[in-house]
Amino acid sequence: MVPVTRLDGREVVVNAELIETLEATPDTVITLTTGRRLVVREPVDRVIERVVAYRRRILAPAGGPGGEGASCAPASPALAAGSTGHEDGDPR
Structure with a gap:
């Protein structure tokens, strides 16, 4: 979620x-995949910075900033052991 400010000063989260x-028209116009358009005070570059920061936060491993020291544990012990989920080992 990315906070932005509408032209009337109200903050919204996109x-x-x-x-x-x-x-940039010269105001920044954000067009959503839904077709909705928002005109905001922040310049395009700042909105992009916020989107990139948001994606870094949600994609970073839980172990630490920048992924340092993080571990990505499997969802289940069976996956950790290399199980395919089938007793005969057949991946189908």
Whole structure:
């Protein structure tokens, strides 16, 4: 989620996954995949920075900043052991 400020000063939070385009016209226009358009005070570059920061936060491993020292544990012990989920080992 990315916080932005509408032209009237109200802060709104936009779902970064729904942003389709950003335009500088000279105001910044955010077009969502739903077709909805928002005109905001922040310049395009700042909105992009916020989207990138948001994605880094949600994609970073839980072990630490930047993924240092993080471990990505399997969802189940069976996966850790290399099980295919089938007793005969057949992946189908």
